[in-house]
Structure formats: structure tokens, C-alpha cells
Amino acid sequence: MNDNNDKKRPLTYYYMLMLVLILVFNSVIMPMFFNPKMKEVSYNNFLQMVDEGKVSKVEITDKRLAAVDKNNEKEIYVTGRVEDPELANRLMKSKVEFTQVVPKEQSPLVTFFTNWVLPILIFFGLGQLFMYFMGKRMGGNAMSFGKSNAKVYVEAQTGKSFADVAGQDEAKEALMELVDFLHNPGKYKDIGANMPKGALLVGPPGTGKTLLARAVAGEAKVPFFSISGSEFVEMFVGMGAARVRDLFKQAQEKAPCIVFIDEIDAIGKRRDNGQFGGNDEREQTLNQLLSEMDGFDGSKGVVILAATNRPESLDKALLRPGRFDRRIPVELPDLKGREAILKVHARNVHMADNIDYGTLARATAGASGAELANIINEGALRAVKMHRNVVEQEDLEESIETVIAGYQRKGAVISxxxxxxxxxxxxxxxxxxxxxxxxxxxxxxxxxxxxxxxxxxxxxxxxxxxxxxxxxxxxxxxxxxxxxxxxxxxxxxxxxxxxxxxxxxxxxxxxxxxxxxxxxxxxxxxxxxxxxxxxxxxxxxxxxxxxxxxxxxxxxxxxxxxxxxxxxxxxxxxxxxxxxxxxxxxxxxxxxxxxxxxxxxxxxxxxxxxxxxxxx
The missing domain is CATH 1.20.58.760 (Peptidase M41)
Structure with missing residues (x-):
């Protein structure tokens, strides 16, 4: 109940403020722009001005008289109407043009529309425009304060499977248990085993942590929620915690499913780092994440995967059993792994028949999967540059040197x-x-x-x-x-x-x-x-x-x-x-x-x- 009240409160304040602005606009600002500048004078002064020939035109209404200054037509003098039988004669004698305004009956509906509906529409439109630009700057819809920005892939839409992952056999083996649990939860329940609520993928950049998470979802054929840790923390205090709540709520509704939080160190940094003041918004988001991971039932088939390359900076409470039960290392591939990765990335490239992947793998010691993919792509680009239809061994060897040492400086002048x-x-x-x-x-x-x-x-x-x-x-x-x-x-x-x-x-x-x-x-x-x-x-x-x-x-x-x-x-x-x-x-x-x-x-x-x- 309190959460709902908190969500409604900003909207209530917004509409109350808009109503006050409309009243001010209708009573103060509109008359300033739409009414001519008028000066009130007494009836005696009005008659004196008429007699002295200072008035060029008089407009008579039911309640007042309006006189236009003869020397300055933008100056209008207003006085209350008095029943004076001699007024018409005096105006004619002074050769002043005068008219009697016939009152027009205006529809109450038109009056209501022009005085109230139109200003409300204008302010509502301006408010929506403001929120639109704010939303663009914040990377989402600013009015959906508690909505998660997670990308949702329905069954098998990730387009990845374990066949697309090479060089990480140990990590795949550990994750296959999660896939088997999502397919056959019954055999785990029968023996009394509880599947891990979460698994943390740890390793250097480019080793395939995100690819592994998407492959798990593709193999399990369940919905896949993907979100970056930095998307939880925004400019509004409390938004991160609300987004965590909304993410887990959506995951519970679509169970069984997989929730993947990339770069979790953005919100999961330890709270005892001794920084003065701290980051209350990030800490509040972390506390909410810890609470949600304790609160949801893992037997429903909601698996939390997270990835980071800074495990030493994560809060100890996040890593304890019951939250991220497993820590799966995704290390740089070995010789056999590099050869397998090169072959996977070469599947969609026209390669020559005599490519020696073993030599290429030996030449790329310490390279990550992303770097190996880049080497294959650089080799393909070089083959196109050399007007060939297939990628040769020399293209790939040159691409390795390009990644290691850069491009050749053929124009360099050396004595x-x-x-x-x-x-x-x-x-x-x-x-x-x-x-x-x-x-x-x-x-x-x-x-x-x-x-x-x-x-x-x-x-x-x-x-x-x-x-x-x-x-x-x-x-x-x-x-x-x-x-x-x-x-x-x-x-x-x-x-x-x-x-x-x-x-x-x-x-x-x-x-x-x-x-x-x-x-x-x-x-x-x-x-x-x-x-x-x-x-x-x-x-x-x-x-x-x-x-x-x-x-x-x-x-x-x-x-x-x-x-x-x-x-x-x-x-x-x-x-x-x-x-x-x-x-x-x-x-x-x-x-x-x-x-x-x-x-x-x-x-x-x-x-x-x-x-x-x-x-x-």
C-alpha cells in the first residue's frame, strides 16, 4: 500500500502545481497580453476632456464609458457610466465620434473552453513535452519512475545456444545444470535439492560472459531479461530500488525465466569502502536487490545470472549462499579453446581450405574470445582489400600482427x-x-x-x-x-x-x-x-x-x-x-x-x- 501511495504522490503534486499555474495564467498573465492598456478617470474629468477637445472617440457600454485620447490613440480612459441626458449633446457639440455597443450573448460552453479547457490543454502539452525530453536524457520514460528498463527476449529469441560458445567448457558444464533444472525441475525436487538462486560469471572483458548467459536462455527456451547494472541508478533518488522491485515482479510473472544483470559491480560495490558520504542511491538499490533475492522462491524457476570483471569490489552480502550461490570463472581460453573459438567465428566467413587454426591459436596466446573474433573479421576485411573471394592464412596472420602491433606504416621514411x-x-x-x-x-x-x-x-x-x-x-x-x-x-x-x-x-x-x-x-x-x-x-x-x-x-x-x-x-x-x-x-x-x-x-x-x- 505504501509503495502505491509513493508512486501516486509525484503525479498528484504535478497536477496540483499545474492547476495553480493555470489559475495564475488565467487571472494575471492573459489580461496582461490580451487587454489594452487603460487608465481609470472620474466622470468629471471625462467631461472636462470632452469639452477641451482631447477625446477623439467614445465607446458606450452598459456599465462604462471608454474614451480614446485624440493625441495618442493607444491611450484609453475609462470611467463608470452615469445617466446623463446631456451626454450625447455634449459629445456632438465637441464633434466626438461615439457608439453604443450592443451586448453579445456568448455561449457559456465557449467561455468555459477558452478560459479553462484551452489553458489546461496547453499546460498538459507543455508538461508532456518536458517529460519527453527528460525521458530521452535519462534513457527511458521519465514518468515511469519504477519501471525496469530490462530487455525481454521471449522463448528462444536470444538466437544463441551452447554451440555458439567455444573455449569455455567448464563454464558451460556448470551452466548446463541450470538449463536442466529449468527443463526438469521435478527430479531435483524429488531428491530434496534446491537449485542455486543465482550464478555469478567472473572473468576478464571479452571472454563471453554475456554470450554464455544468452546461450543458457536459448538452450532452456525460457524468457530472458537482460539489463545492465548501471541502468538501475538514475538521477531520481529511489528509482533504482523501484526498478529492482519491478524487474523481480516481472520475472515472477514470467517464471520460469532467466534474469541477467550485466556489470553488476555498478550497483553491487561493497558498502564498507570508507568513502566519505557514500552513494545513498546506489546503496539503497543494493539493499533492495539483496532483499529481493532473499524474498523470491527459487523453486519457481527464476534463475539470476550476473556478470562482472571486478569480483573483489562486490559486497560480501551479495556473494553469500542463498543469493549468488555459484561463482563461475570465465577465464581466457587456452590453446585448444582458442582454436575452437577461431573455428566458431570462421563458420560464417568464406575461408580457404588450408587454414591452419592451430598455428593461429599458438600465435594468439592470452587473447580473449572477442579479440579472436576481431582477428577473423580483420582477416576477412584484408581479403576484400586484396580482391580475394576467400580468406587466406596470410590474411589471418597479418590480422594478428595488426591487433598486436597495429597497421604497417608503409609510408614511413627511415634512413x-x-x-x-x-x-x-x-x-x-x-x-x-x-x-x-x-x-x-x-x-x-x-x-x-x-x-x-x-x-x-x-x-x-x-x-x-x-x-x-x-x-x-x-x-x-x-x-x-x-x-x-x-x-x-x-x-x-x-x-x-x-x-x-x-x-x-x-x-x-x-x-x-x-x-x-x-x-x-x-x-x-x-x-x-x-x-x-x-x-x-x-x-x-x-x-x-x-x-x-x-x-x-x-x-x-x-x-x-x-x-x-x-x-x-x-x-x-x-x-x-x-x-x-x-x-x-x-x-x-x-x-x-x-x-x-x-x-x-x-x-x-x-x-x-x-x-x-x-x-x-
């Missing part, structure tokens, strides 16, 4: 001397990687500049996705990163600014080894750094004293110096190979990993024929 430095820099990376154990094979080397600022790059692709990395493997990665700068030092005796990204990546990896991975004797297994928002690539924050922070910096520097020295030694010991490979890259500008290894092995064979040199 021969700078191009030589770039060639030695990139071969330095590749040669150091090839001469070490536990390093990923070189896939491609190029000195063609890219739009992201890279003047060249060396691409390494692992044969398999590594779940764990040893200390030696991580250290060798740092050695490879320092190979470019080391080549500049060995060959030219000077350094350039081209190693800025290598320095940044090497420092980041060395710091992780010291602060988070426990790979130094000095700090053993002590964690001195934490990463916030790991799904969003959040920055790391130190959790140690200033003295310890100084020791960490010293250890990071020592690791990088050790790696730099090792890379320099490798290149000095293989200077002849470095020169031959760099010259070959200068001629070709782009070489494959196979070409690089073939030439390297050829040089090693020549060297072995002369003298055996131990591997570093």
Missing part, C-alpha cells in the same frame, strides 16, 4: 643507418632467444614499422601454453628482452631510444619475480606486492616498508644487469652470425622463423666445420 640499427636490434632479440634453452621459438622478424610506434619486432610463439614457468624460463625471457639493446652496444658501441618498451617489460617481469613470485633468496616467499583488479590489468601496489622497497629496487636492478650481461656475452660470442642474419633481414625486411633458423643452422654448421664452440 639506411637507422634501418641498420633496427635490423641488428631485432636480430639481437632473435639470436639471444635461439641460443638459450627454455625459450619460445622465433616465429617472425620484421623491420617494417607499425602504427603503435614499433619500428620492428620479433614474434615468438610457444608450441604449447605453459601453466607454470620456472625461474630459469622467466630469467631467460628477461635476457631475450635485453638482446636488442645488447646488439646495439656490441655492434655500434652506442645505444638508442628503440629499447624503451623492452626496458619496461623487462623491469615489470623482474619486479614480479622479486615481489610476487618469491624467486629470490633475499625475500624468499614473502609477498611484498599485490595486484588490484587482476581481470582489468590493474597496477601493482607495494605492501612493505620504505627500507624493504629500496632493497626490492636493488634486487630488480641486479637481475636486469645479470640478464643484460648474459645477452651481451651471447652476442659477442656469436658476432659473425649476428652480422650475417642482420644483413639478411636488411635485404628481406621480413623473414619467417623457419628462414631465420635455417640460416642460423647453416652458419653453425660452417662454424662447426672449423672449430667446435660450446653453447652458452
Amino acid at each position: 639506411p643507418a637507422e634501418k641498420k640499427v633496427i635490423a641488428y636490434h631485432e636480430i639481437g632479440h632473435a639470436l639471444v632467444a635461439a641460443m638459450q634453452k627454455h625459450s619460445a621459438p622465433v616465429h617472425k622478424i620484421t623491420i617494417i614499422p607499425r602504427t603503435n610506434g614499433a619500428l620492428g619486432y620479433t614474434m615468438q610463439i610457444s608450441e604449447n601454453d605453459s601453466v607454470l614457468m620456472t625461474k630459469e624460463e622467466l630469467f631467460n625471457k628477461i635476457v631475450t628482452m635485453t638482446g636488442g639493446r645488447s646488439a646495439e652496444e656490441v655492434v655500434f658501441g652506442s645505444i638508442t631510444s628503440g629499447a624503451s618498451n623492452d626496458i619496461e617489460q623487462a623491469t615489470k617481469l623482474a619486479r614480479s619475480m622479486v615481489t610476487r613470485l618469491g624467486m629470490t633468496e633475499e625475500f624468499d616467499m614473502m609477498a611484498t606486492e599485490v595486484v588490484a583488479n587482476r581481470y582489468l590489468g590493474g597496477d601493482a601496489a607495494l605492501q612493505c616498508s620504505e627500507t624493504t622497497a629500496g632493497k626490492i629496487d636493488a634486487k630488480v636492478l641486479a637481475l636486469i644487469k645479470e640478464a643484460h650481461a648474459k645477452a651481451r656475452t651471447i652476442l659477442q660470442d656469436n658476432r659473425d652470425k649476428l652480422d650475417v642474419l642482420a644483413q639478411y633481414l636488411l635485404e628481406k625486411e621480413t623473414i619467417t622463423g623457419e628462414q631465420f633458423m635455417a640460416l642460423l643452422q647453416q652458419e653453425q654448421a660452417k662454424e662447426a666445420a672449423g672449430e667446435n664452440k660450446p653453447e652458452v
Whole structure:
């Protein structure tokens, strides 16, 4: 009852205000615009003005006399009518034009319409126009204060099924239980099991959380409510809570169904974050959501799905059993998953028969499903650009490089001397990687500049996705990163600014080894750094004293110096190979990993024929 009164109250205030405005308009504003300016005078003054010839025209009505000033026709003098038999003679004597107005009988209905109905219609129209523009600014209808903005898809209208989702086998398996419950709730009730009220999909952006939710609805063939968490919070206080109530009311009416709240962290942030004042509207919305999830009966078949990439920021009360009972991770796909995702997105694209999806999957380590879909689309766009009817392997490989490093800068002007430095820099990376154990094979080397600022790059692709990395493997990665700068030092005796990204990546990896991975004797297994928002690539924050922070910096520097020295030694010991490979890259500008290894092995064979040199 109170909710209904609260909803009616704003409308009542609105109409009361409109009625007051109409009264003011009718009694004050309309006379100001529609009545001429008149000045009241006494009857004696009126007669005096007539006698003095100051009046040009007089209009006589039943109750008053109106005289027009002879010098200023816009000035009208009004006085009350007096029964004066001599008035007509005096007017004629002064040669004043006068008329007797015959009263007209006006319909009461017309009077009522012009005085009341018309102003009401005008104000009602203006009010509707105002609410329309307010609604557009707010993303909905401003008068429907408590109505949910959820998009409702009826049975099987989401257009998605589990066949459209690849690379997330564990998440699909967990969600299949929800589908089975919506299809066959009886067998769960018979054994006394309660189906989870809600499931929280957690993972990095682009991994398919929304796609999974729509696939669940498509498989279950039940209505699907989709809404973003940000749509609950608007400019009017209390609207978010009202929308939560309305959403759950609609869901109960259409049960069994699925309610999906995307980016739930917009309203579900924890309430003990210590912010001064807080956000009362967001907190009120969260409290209402918690109340509704406690209040509805899960056995009716209403399943709540939510997605977020910031699970650490959610309120603990939202995650407790009885609300979101399950937390389903939707992580970045592994090698097998990436290959499956590429094949799913390639179904609607005309692909060549010799596409090697395995190679593409190995080249896209760490890519999300959305990025893989973009790679397929970029490859199709390149095929059209090259006037081909099908997408070739080279189109997809170029699209991978486009996503990683940007488009080729074919018009970039680079001097021969700078191009030589770039060639030695990139071969330095590749040669150091090839001469070490536990390093990923070189896939491609190029000195063609890219739009992201890279003047060249060396691409390494692992044969398999590594779940764990040893200390030696991580250290060798740092050695490879320092190979470019080391080549500049060995060959030219000077350094350039081209190693800025290598320095940044090497420092980041060395710091992780010291602060988070426990790979130094000095700090053993002590964690001195934490990463916030790991799904969003959040920055790391130190959790140690200033003295310890100084020791960490010293250890990071020592690791990088050790790696730099090792890379320099490798290149000095293989200077002849470095020169031959760099010259070959200068001629070709782009070489494959196979070409690089073939030439390297050829040089090693020549060297072995002369003298055996131990591997570093």
C-alpha cells in the first residue's frame, strides 16, 4: 500500500502545481497580453476632456464609458457610466465620434473552453513535452519512475545456444545444470535439492560472459531479461530500488525465466569502502536487490545470472549462499579453446581450405574470445582489400600482427643507418632467444614499422601454453628482452631510444619475480606486492616498508644487469652470425622463423666445420 501511495504522490503534486499555474495564467498573465492598456478617470474629468477637445472617440457600454485620447490613440480612459441626458449633446457639440455597443450573448460552453479547457490543454502539452525530453536524457520514460528498463527476449529469441560458445567448457558444464533444472525441475525436487538462486560469471572483458548467459536462455527456451547494472541508478533518488522491485515482479510473472544483470559491480560495490558520504542511491538499490533475492522462491524457476570483471569490489552480502550461490570463472581460453573459438567465428566467413587454426591459436596466446573474433573479421576485411573471394592464412596472420602491433606504416621514411640499427636490434632479440634453452621459438622478424610506434619486432610463439614457468624460463625471457639493446652496444658501441618498451617489460617481469613470485633468496616467499583488479590489468601496489622497497629496487636492478650481461656475452660470442642474419633481414625486411633458423643452422654448421664452440 505504501509503495502505491509513493508512486501516486509525484503525479498528484504535478497536477496540483499545474492547476495553480493555470489559475495564475488565467487571472494575471492573459489580461496582461490580451487587454489594452487603460487608465481609470472620474466622470468629471471625462467631461472636462470632452469639452477641451482631447477625446477623439467614445465607446458606450452598459456599465462604462471608454474614451480614446485624440493625441495618442493607444491611450484609453475609462470611467463608470452615469445617466446623463446631456451626454450625447455634449459629445456632438465637441464633434466626438461615439457608439453604443450592443451586448453579445456568448455561449457559456465557449467561455468555459477558452478560459479553462484551452489553458489546461496547453499546460498538459507543455508538461508532456518536458517529460519527453527528460525521458530521452535519462534513457527511458521519465514518468515511469519504477519501471525496469530490462530487455525481454521471449522463448528462444536470444538466437544463441551452447554451440555458439567455444573455449569455455567448464563454464558451460556448470551452466548446463541450470538449463536442466529449468527443463526438469521435478527430479531435483524429488531428491530434496534446491537449485542455486543465482550464478555469478567472473572473468576478464571479452571472454563471453554475456554470450554464455544468452546461450543458457536459448538452450532452456525460457524468457530472458537482460539489463545492465548501471541502468538501475538514475538521477531520481529511489528509482533504482523501484526498478529492482519491478524487474523481480516481472520475472515472477514470467517464471520460469532467466534474469541477467550485466556489470553488476555498478550497483553491487561493497558498502564498507570508507568513502566519505557514500552513494545513498546506489546503496539503497543494493539493499533492495539483496532483499529481493532473499524474498523470491527459487523453486519457481527464476534463475539470476550476473556478470562482472571486478569480483573483489562486490559486497560480501551479495556473494553469500542463498543469493549468488555459484561463482563461475570465465577465464581466457587456452590453446585448444582458442582454436575452437577461431573455428566458431570462421563458420560464417568464406575461408580457404588450408587454414591452419592451430598455428593461429599458438600465435594468439592470452587473447580473449572477442579479440579472436576481431582477428577473423580483420582477416576477412584484408581479403576484400586484396580482391580475394576467400580468406587466406596470410590474411589471418597479418590480422594478428595488426591487433598486436597495429597497421604497417608503409609510408614511413627511415634512413639506411637507422634501418641498420633496427635490423641488428631485432636480430639481437632473435639470436639471444635461439641460443638459450627454455625459450619460445622465433616465429617472425620484421623491420617494417607499425602504427603503435614499433619500428620492428620479433614474434615468438610457444608450441604449447605453459601453466607454470620456472625461474630459469622467466630469467631467460628477461635476457631475450635485453638482446636488442645488447646488439646495439656490441655492434655500434652506442645505444638508442628503440629499447624503451623492452626496458619496461623487462623491469615489470623482474619486479614480479622479486615481489610476487618469491624467486629470490633475499625475500624468499614473502609477498611484498599485490595486484588490484587482476581481470582489468590493474597496477601493482607495494605492501612493505620504505627500507624493504629500496632493497626490492636493488634486487630488480641486479637481475636486469645479470640478464643484460648474459645477452651481451651471447652476442659477442656469436658476432659473425649476428652480422650475417642482420644483413639478411636488411635485404628481406621480413623473414619467417623457419628462414631465420635455417640460416642460423647453416652458419653453425660452417662454424662447426672449423672449430667446435660450446653453447652458452
